[in-house]
Amino acid sequence: MKVLVLGGYGLIGEALIGRLLRDGHHVAGLGRDVLDAERRRPAVRWIAADMSRLLAAEDWLPVVAGVDVVVNAAGALQDGPRDRLDAVHRRAVVALVAACEQAGVRRFVQISVIGVDPASANPFFSTKAQGDKAVAGSSLEWTILRPGLVIAPAAYGGTALLRALAAFPGFVPAVLSRQPIQTVSVADVAEAVSRAVAGSLPPRLAIDLVEGKARSLADILSAFRGWLGLPPARVVPMPPILGRLVGAVADGLGTLGWRSPLRSSALAALAGGITGNAQPWNDVSDHPLQPLDATLADMPAHVQERWFARLWLAKPVILACLSLFWLVSGIVGLIRQDEAADILVSRGVPANFAQISVLTGSVADMLVGAAVLVRPLARPALLTMIAITLFYLAASTLLAPELWLAPLGPLVKTIPALCLVVVALAVLDER
Template identity: 70%
Template sequence: MKVLVLGGYGLIGEAVLERLIEDGHDLVGLGRDVVQAQRRKPRAQWIAADMSRLLAAADWIPLLAGVEAVVNAAGALQDGPRDHLDAIHRRSVAALVTACEQAGIRRLVQISAIGADLDSDNAFFRTKAEGDRAVASSSLEWTILRPGLVIAQGAYGGTALLRALAAFPWFVPAVLADRPIQTVSVADVAEAVARTVGGSPARGQIIDLVEERARPLGAVLLEFRAWLGLPKAPIVAAPAIIGRLAGIVADGLGLLGWRSPLRSAALAALEKGVTGNPKPWAEITGCPPQPLEATLAAMPAHVQERWFARLWLLKPIMFIVLSAFWLASGIVGLARHDAAADILVSRGLPPAAALGMVLAGSVADIVVGAAVVVRPLARLALLAMIAITLLYLAAATMLAPDLWLDPLGVIVKAVPMLCLVLVALAILEER
């Protein structure tokens, strides 16, 4: 069977894609940027398309050629420069449903979310529910799956945050540590999709996918800490104001293109808890989703997991430091351009050329310092920082080699900053 998986390289979509390939299906993955997915998953065919722009049935029809079943694993947490919830969760899904009916595609699996509710004041849950309604009111053979907190070997969004908090030194900080959580392994989600695509009796139902027992968020974090192989540490409940401030900062970063799992929409969801009813799926399959302990035992952690967990919280600090350093360097250069130019004149440069170099360098520093905190520009800004630093070191070596021996380390200090830029570039990717 030819199956189209929307969001096929995401946390859930990738696991679904792999599971359906194992079952012998022909897979087509769809996403906005599929270049890396094509390299990592060459057994699938890939289509580059933005669901937020596929808002009419006619937009979908060419993409459904030969397809016999569709799995929608796409979604976004909150509105931002790259994400439009109403378009992705509601309008595009409604257009997809119409296109499937017109194209004669009968089977559709919609991966929704625990808490989806038409009356919710949370845009994520409301738009998810509106998309679910479009699916459920169709003539298709549909199933809507609503996973709890999905745990996977891959780390992205909330799963990355769990690792990072669990790896915090000396204690484990947690906002809303007492909120009840039911997890589900991404393998169980993929299994549920595979059963449904294959003709499971869950057709025409909305099914929660959660482990049987709810546990506090703090207990989930302690399980992750043990999984990482780190020493025991106490849970320290952070005041609610800390969570609200983190949400405000994360929302601001969202406007710059960064997708933090600490955004206000995620915190609002956590406030209600992440719980569902495991019984319907257990009755259908005779086997409920595995508990968190079994999920973690099935994906042993090694040193790369500890590296990632420790670096994740350091990543924003890294970018803040880089931005502040380059902005300050540029601003000081502009404020004291005469003094800076005098240094170059003393090394033999004409006054006009010296002043031009100082002004150009200061402006370049400010531009890259500002650009590095804008997610779509971050990679280019980091590469520019490397080029500017190397140019600076080369010019200093030619014009004033004695500065390498300056007791204040005027030149030498650029080397560790260059190393920090290289580290930031290495950990820039989000998935």
Template identity: 80%
Template sequence: MKILVLGGYGLIGDAVIGRLLRDGHQVTGLGRDVRDAGRRRPSVRWIAADMSKLLAAEDWLPVVAGMDAVVNAAGALQDGPRDRLDAVHRGSVVALVTACERAGVRCFAQISAIGADLSSANPFFRTKAQGDKAVASSSLEWTILRPGLVISPAAYGGTALLRALAAFPGFVPAVMPSHLIQTVSVTDVAEAVSLAVAGSLPPRLAVDLVEANARPLAEVLSALRAWLGLPPARVVPMPAILGRLAGAVADMLGMFGWRSPLRSAALAAVARGVTGDATAWNQVSDRPLQPLEATLADMPTNVQERWFARLWLAKPVIFAGLSLFWLVSGIIGLIRQEAAADILVSHGVSASLAHLSVLGGGVADILVGAAVVVRSLARRALLAMMAITLSYLAAATLLVPGLWLDPLGPLVKTIPALCLVLVALAVLDER
């Protein structure tokens, strides 16, 4: 079969593509940026497109032409500069369903979410439900799958956050640790999609994909900590106000393009409880979805998982530290221009060049310090930090080499800052 997978390089979408390829299907993937996906899965035909801009059936007709099935694994957590929930979850799906009907596509598998509800006050759950309604109202042979907390070898978003909390040194911090969670293996989700496109599930089926029993979030975190090979640690409940504060900060960072899983939409999902009903799946399948213990047993860990878990929480600290360092450095340089220029003049630099250097350096420091907190500018800002630092060291070595031996170490101390920039570049990618 020829199958189109939307969001094909996401956590669920990539697993679905892998399973469909093993089933022998011809797979086309669609997403906004497919360069990395093309390198990882060269046997897939990739289409670079933004679903939020494909809001008419005519936009989709060239994409779905010749397809036997479509799998929609695309989604976003919250509105932001890079995401528009209504467009991605509802508008584009309405247009896509119409295009599929016109093009004669037989099968449509929709990856929805536990808690999708037309009456929900939460935009994520409401728009997800609106997309589901468009699919369910169509003439297609559709399947709507609503996974619980998806556990996968890959990790970003909520699953990355849980790994990071589980790896916290000394204790495991958790907001709402008693709230109930039902997990599902990404392998089981991909299996369900495989059965749906093969016609092995009843047509027009909407079903939750969850393990049989719900468990408190604290138990999930403890299981992940053991899976990481770390010693047991007490799960310590965090005050609700701390969760709300973290959500507010994450929402603000979302305006700068950072897609933190701590945003208020994710916290609302946990507050609701990530739980569903496993009964419907068990009635149509001869194999129950595996519990968390079996899912983790199928995913052996090594040192790279521990590195990732520990670095994940360090990442915002690294970026915040770099931003503050460069902003404060630039501001102090501008406030104390005369004093900074006098240091250069005392080492033989002309007064005009000294003042120009201090002014230019201060402005440059402030610009890169501000730019590094904007996701779309972060990589360029980090590279600029490296270039500025190396230029600073080179110029100082040529003009005032004695600064290397200064007892306060103004040049020597820039080396650790340069190393921190290298670490930031190494952990910048989100997926």
């Protein structure tokens, strides 16, 4: 069949696409930025579109024309510059369902989440519930799947955070460490979607996808630490106020475009526990959902997982250090502008040009130091840091080559800072 997967390059969506291709279906994927996905999955017909802008049935009709099944694996955790929960979870889904009914789409598979509730104070759960309601109220042959905490070989968002916390040196920090959680393998989610697409599940079915037994967050983190091959370490519960503080900081970073899984919405979801009912799935399927231990055993960890886990928490530290370094450098240059200009004048640079050069350099330093904190500007800011540093080294070598041998090493110390920028570029990608 012809299957359209929304959010096709996400943690769940990419696994679904791989399974549907293996099943022999013709698959199209939809997302905002599909360039990387096109390179990774050339067998898929990719559609570049922002769901939050497709809010009328007429917007969706060209997209679903000729499609047999739609699988909605798109979603966002919290409102931000790139995400509008009500638009993505509710309004776009309402319009999409109407378009599917008009276009004669046979089936609709909605990937929802444990804990949806239209009355929830958490916009993530309430908007998801409203989207589910639009699907359930349609004339389509629908299936609504509500996974627990999805564990996948890929790491993004919460799954990346689990690995990073598990790899923390010396001990494992955890907020709400005793909250119960039921996991599910992304392969099991893909199996459920495969069956729904094929029509082998009962029609008009809304069902949880969770392992049979709940376990605490502390137990899950310990399991991930063992999976990474690291020595056992004590899980240390963090005070709730620290969680609220981190959530507030993450929410602030969200306004700058960073999608941290530590935002207040995620912490609120964890506070309520992530648990569902495993029995209904067992009643309709001969494929029991595997427990966490089996899920981890099916995706053995190697050195790349340990590198990722250790670098994930280092990434914000790296970016914060670079921002602080360049901001302070620019501020000091402004405060001591005359002294800096005198150094250039002593090397034969005209006084006016020296003053302008110091002022321009200081402003440039502060601009890139601030820009690196804004997600859409981070990459160009890092590249600009490299260009400024190389220019600084070249100019210093021409004007004052003896600085390379200066006792405090002002030029030599620039090299490690340059290397840190390169590391930041290497770990900048979110998925």
